[in-house]
Amino acid sequence: MIWAVIPAAGRGTRFGGERPKQYLKIAGRPLIAHALDALLAHPRVAGAMVALAAGDPHWPGWHERLGKPVLTCAGGAERADSVLAALRALPAEAGEDTLVLVHDAARPNLRQPDLDRLIAAAEACEHGALLAAPVRDTLKRAYGEAGEARIAATEPRERLWRAFTPQAFRRGALTAALESALAEGVAVTDEAMAMERAGFSPALVEGREDNLKVTTPADLALMEFLLARDRD
Numbered sequence: 001m002i003w004a005v006i007p008a009a010g011r012g013t014r015f016g017g018e019r020p021k022q023y024l025k026i027a028g029r030p031l032i033a034h035a036l037d038a039l040l041a042h043p044r045v046a047g048a049m050v051a052l053a054a055g056d057p058h059w060p061g062w063h064e065r066l067g068k069p070v071l072t073c074a075g076g077a078e079r080a081d082s083v084l085a086a087l088r089a090l091p092a093e094a095g096e097d098t099l100v101l102v103h104d105a106a107r108p109n110l111r112q113p114d115l116d117r118l119i120a121a122a123e124a125c126e127h128g129a130l131l132a133a134p135v136r137d138t139l140k141r142a143y144g145e146a147g148e149a150r151i152a153a154t155e156p157r158e159r160l161w162r163a164f165t166p167q168a169f170r171r172g173a174l175t176a177a178l179e180s181a182l183a184e185g186v187a188v189t190d191e192a193m194a195m196e197r198a199g200f201s202p203a204l205v206e207g208r209e210d211n212l213k214v215t216t217p218a219d220l221a222l223m224e225f226l227l228a229r230d231r232d
């Protein structure tokens, strides 16, 4: 059995606008529905736990989708707080060794072959696994703030990857890793970073580069195009 964990308690400050970006619609469904359904469509996934902002007026109140339970809990101030709250709120049937797939509510273009490969990798690697893609751009380190930035150096991009979601870990190990990071006040920006701090080396599974997170309005326009294409 595998459970999906969807952090959806963010406010979308970089996107702007009236409602958080995960509730903007593409092809008649909010981004969070695309994200949820991609996970629930997998035969191994038993259900989803969604972390919501307190009193979230936009949540459509789903209790199930695709015939599987959709549960909710209160998220927290940072993404790591939201994910930890969701892990703690999972039903008892999801034991310590249950694989959990943590996936951004604002990442609507996850495809089943990537999910299959991620699950296979996470089951083969005790340290867990995440979808990612190699960096392709030339990387510049700057001095000076944005607007007045000047190049200080060109950084080698060999062996640098961009971390996507889903990220797949055992429930107990990820819970302990996030608790430790939060207790020490370390800002972890993804689950893998918490696991790394705890001494693990999660596996990088090369995934589709169009599994994008919607962060800005330009991303939404691109996602509208991507989701309109033929599905595999």
Ligand code: CTP
Residues within 6 Å of the ligand: 006, 007, 008, 009, 010, 011, 012, 013, 014, 015, 020, 022, 051, 075, 076, 077, 078, 079, 080, 082, 083, 104, 105, 106, 213, 214, 215
């Ligand atoms: N998230 C969350 N709880 C938080 C912050 C973020 O559950 N306290 C979720 C978001 O809802 C999103 C995912 O984590 O699904 C990725 O975060 P991000 O893209 O940064 O979304 P926001 O935090 O909403 O956007 P911004 O940083 O621009 O405010």
Ligand code: MG
Residues within 6 Å of the ligand: 010
């Ligand atoms: Mg954020």
